[in-house]
Amino acid sequence: MTAVAVSSGRSMRAPLPVFRGWLAEGWRGLLGWAVGLVAVALVYLPLFPTMQSPELSGLIETLPPELVRTLGYEDITSGAGYAQATFFGLIGFVLVTIAGIGWGASFIAGAEESGRLELTLAHSVGRVQYALESAAALTVKLLALGLVALFVVGAVNGPAELELDPVNLLAVTKALVGVGMLSATAALAGGALTGRRIWGVGVGSAIAVGGYVLQAIANNSEDLDWLRAFSPFDWAFGEAPLANGMDWTGLALLWGGAAVLITLATVGLARRDVLG
DSSP states (O other): OTTTSSSHHHHHHHSHHHHHHHHHTTHHHHHHHHHHHHHHHHHGGGGGGHHHHHHHHHHHHHOOOOHHHHHHHTTTTTTTHIIIIIIIIIHHHHHHHHHHHHHHHHHIHHHHHTTTTHHHHTTOOHHHHHHHHHHHHHHHHHHHHHHHHHHHHHHHHTTTOOOOHHHHHHHHHHHHHHHHHHHHHHHHHHHHSSOHHHHHHHHHHHHHHHHHHHHHHTOOOGGGGGGGGOOOOHHHHTOHHHHOOOOOOOOOOOHHHHHHHHHHHHHHHHSSSSSO
């Protein structure tokens, strides 16, 4: 039985029972995703000094320009460009997004499919409270992954000769967590509105993949550059925060969008017939 849906009335009367339950139940999964981020950073980022060669520049020049722009390799010979292309804009983005979507889809829809949501609601936990505490747990988990990314990249910054500005590193970490949070809350909302985990995963994945695809298209067509306005991936990384610093507009779009989706999840759960 999940820690959220404990049978003890005393536990449900304690402060933030759903929030505490999700964190207590999911710490092993969170640790696993954190280890994954550390491993990826330690594998890719220390390779940067060996990549500084005329041969690499020549290889990049031989690649199709469309592929270079899609992968974000235009500035891969700089520390900021390399860290963005290999970690923040690729593997790190994938790991944070998958983790967030999985949690978002499970917290409401997954619990409902297993019968745990009904049990929790039967112990004096309101639907609005359940949704908001689930969103709070989702936020804390993603912020924890962001802190892991921030510290591990900061730790290898010197040895890997990346020469990243600490303030800019913080800026891109906020963007990474923000874009992950948008997909995660989309999964939360999709699950809350339908009661089906698969719909939550589908909606969250559509936001993540769609945003990446839209930016890739915009990068390769001046006529379609307007698509950037609809790409959460571009909101996060389009202004190259690791090189240029905080993009407040992009962060506002990401976190504002997440707030809207949390509201949608809360209203959806509150109005839907959970008991069938």
